[in-house]
Amino acid sequence: MPSREAFDWRGWLYKNFNRIGVPMKIRSMQFALPVVLVTAVVATSDANEHHRGFTASAQLSSFNEVPVIVTGAHGSLRLTLSDDETTLSFEFSWAGLSGNPAAAHIHVGQVGVNGGVTIFFCGGGGQPDCPQSTSGMVTGTATAANVQAVPAQGVEAGNLNQVLDAMRRGLTYANIHTPPQFGGGEARGQIHVRGRGDD
Numbered sequence: 001m002p003s004r005e006a007f008d009w010r011g012w013l014y015k016n017f018n019r020i021g022v023p024m025k026i027r028s029m030q031f032a033l034p035v036v037l038v039t040a041v042v043a044t045s046d047a048n049e050h051h052r053g054f055t056a057s058a059q060l061s062s063f064n065e066v067p068v069i070v071t072g073a074h075g076s077l078r079l080t081l082s083d084d085e086t087t088l089s090f091e092f093s094w095a096g097l098s099g100n101p102a103a104a105h106i107h108v109g110q111v112g113v114n115g116g117v118t119i120f121f122c123g124g125g126g127q128p129d130c131p132q133s134t135s136g137m138v139t140g141t142a143t144a145a146n147v148q149a150v151p152a153q154g155v156e157a158g159n160l161n162q163v164l165d166a167m168r169r170g171l172t173y174a175n176i177h178t179p180p181q182f183g184g185g186e187a188r189g190q191i192h193v194r195g196r197g198d199d
Contacts, residue, residue: 053083056167058174058189060094065175065188066114073097073187077121077174085164086143092121093137097178097186101130104138104176108153108166111190115173116150118163123177130176168193 060075062068075094081087092104103123109115122130122138126146130138149157156162166172170192175185 052195053081053085054168054193054195055080056191056193058191060174060176060187060189062187064173064190065182065185066112069182069186071096071098071182071186073176073178075174075176075187075189077189077191079191081164086160088119088142088160088164089140090121090142091137091139092174092176094176094187095135097134097176098181099178100132100134101136101176102179102183104130104174106163106167106191107173107175108150108155108163108171109173110171111173114184116148116153116155118148118150118155118172119146120148121174167191 056077056079058077060073060077062071062073073094073096075092077093078091080089082089094101094104101123103117104121105117105123105125106119106121107115108118117125119125119142120127121140121142122128125148127140127142128138130136144158144160147155147158147160147163149155154162155166163172170190172191173188174191175188177183178186
């Protein structure tokens with residue numbers, strides 16, 4: 001038998017099946033079976049792609065802001081996406097802010113780059129006002145109806161799939177804003193997604 005590197009298993013099967021007189025129906029399976037297996041794998045992969053709930057998290061810090069803010073404000077975010085990918089549940093907490101928060105939300109943007117606001121946790125976008133406290137927490141849900149347009153970055157209003165795609169690629173971050181001094185954000189953290197199977 002040839003070396004493993006040069007071994008042509010399809011040719012070997014065809015040649016040897018012919019030699020021992022295996023019927024044509026059986027011989028043809030050597031070609032049909034790989035096609036069936038590949039089709040099954042692709043179908044399973046497609047099904048998983050369309051039903052991919054996940055959990056995600058972010059650790060916020062004033063030192064992550066662009067430019068850096070040294071107040072030491074910090075926070076924590078946990079997100080859970082439903083299996084049908086229509087509802088994003090969130091639990092968002094913060095502490096050590098220099099003032100009361102006006103808004104907290106998800107931005108589209110990579111590490112070290114400021115991007116546009118697309119989904120609010122509080123203070124706008126169909127969500128309640130933020131608690132007026134330098135330490136606090138909000139919980140709730142967001143759906144496609146809560147997605148704000150970011151025209152400069154191609155995000156369409158109501159298009160949750162675009163935001164989820166950016167999130168899976170590590171291109172979203174959470175931010176909490178305390179105007180007037182830190183209207184652009186006082187604590188920020190990149191959102192990291194984990195698949196349900198990794199929980």
